[in-house]
Amino acid sequence: QAVLTQSPSASGTPGQRVTISCSGSRSNIGSNTVNWYQQFPGTAPQLLIHSNDQRPSGVPDRFSGSKSGTSASLAISGLQSDDESDYYCAAWDDSLNGPVFGGGTKLTVL
Amino acid sequence: QVQLLQSGAEVKNPGASVKVSCKASGYTFSGYYLHWVRQAPGQGLEWMASINTNNGNTNFAQEFRDRVTMTRDTSISTAYLELSGLRFDDTAVYFCVRDVRFLGPDNYFYFYMDVWGKGTTVSVSS
Numbered sequence: 001q002a003v004l005t006q007s008p009s010a011s012g013t014p015g016q017r018v019t020i021s022c023s024g025s026r027s028n029i030g031s032n033t034v035n036w037y038q039q040f041p042g043t044a045p046q047l048l049i050h051s052n053d054q055r056p057s058g059v060p061d062r063f064s065g066s067k068s069g070t071s072a073s074l075a076i077s078g079l080q081s082d083d084e085s086d087y088y089c090a091a092w093d094d095s096l097n098g099p100v101f102g103g104g105t106k107l108t109v110l
Numbered sequence: 111q112v113q114l115l116q117s118g119a120e121v122k123n124p125g126a127s128v129k130v131s132c133k134a135s136g137y138t139f140s141g142y143y144l145h146w147v148r149q150a151p152g153q154g155l156e157w158m159a160s161i162n163t164n165n166g167n168t169n170f171a172q173e174f175r176d177r178v179t180m181t182r183d184t185s186i187s188t189a190y191l192e193l194s195g196l197r198f199d200d201t202a203v204y205f206c207v208r209d210v211r212f213l214g215p216d217n218y219f220y221f222y223m224d225v226w227g228k229g230t231t232v233s234v235s236s
Binding site for chain 1: 218
């Protein structure tokens with residue numbers, strides 16, 4: 001059972017904007033920054049968004065992140081077929097003294 | 111470039127132990143914490159343990175505290191995960207991950223995992 005809550009699936013058509021949500025608690029998202037990872041089948045996760053809304057070098061500006069209270073969101077605009085993958089949110093948890101993850105959202109591009 | 115090179119796949123019997131290695135390159139090894147995160151087939155990501163590579167202090171997720179040992183050898187920039195008492199549900203891909211952490215000017219703790227190894231598959235089978 002993942003500590004952070006994500007919807008297991010999301011979908012959209014090419015060009016559309018989709019949002020993936022992540023819900024936590026005061027000890028994790030409420031107190032610390034949120035990160036998002038993208039994972040393609042058979043590969044390691046890659047950092048997509050860090051510090052709530054910061055994109056590492058090389059990540060297109062179609063990807064954006066936001067946080068409010070104990071929830072966070074990842075938005076993908078101008079959806080492309082290449083965006084079809086799994087997305088995980090994560091944050092440090094003060095109670096557990098370690099990072100916690102969401103259960104992952106599988107994004108399908110229709 | 112910054113890389114984490116992990117050891118190869120392992121097949122173990124239930125009750126055995128496995129030791130996985132992670133060799134860092136392209137950066138100052140002792141300047142960053144390293145973590146182990148695992149992913150069972152078809153499942154999500156699960157944090158297991160972390161090590162302060164500078165002083166060797168470790169931290170473990172509660173469910174692994176009795177079975178996991180995490181060590182490092184700074185002379186060869188390598189971290190190790192040893193998992194004992196293997197069970198069938200320990201079958202997973204084990205990722206070595208580097209983190210970045212700092213206290214921001216807003217007093218928030220900024221933490222993210224920026225570099226991931228390719229993963230080591232551990233299969234527990236009789």
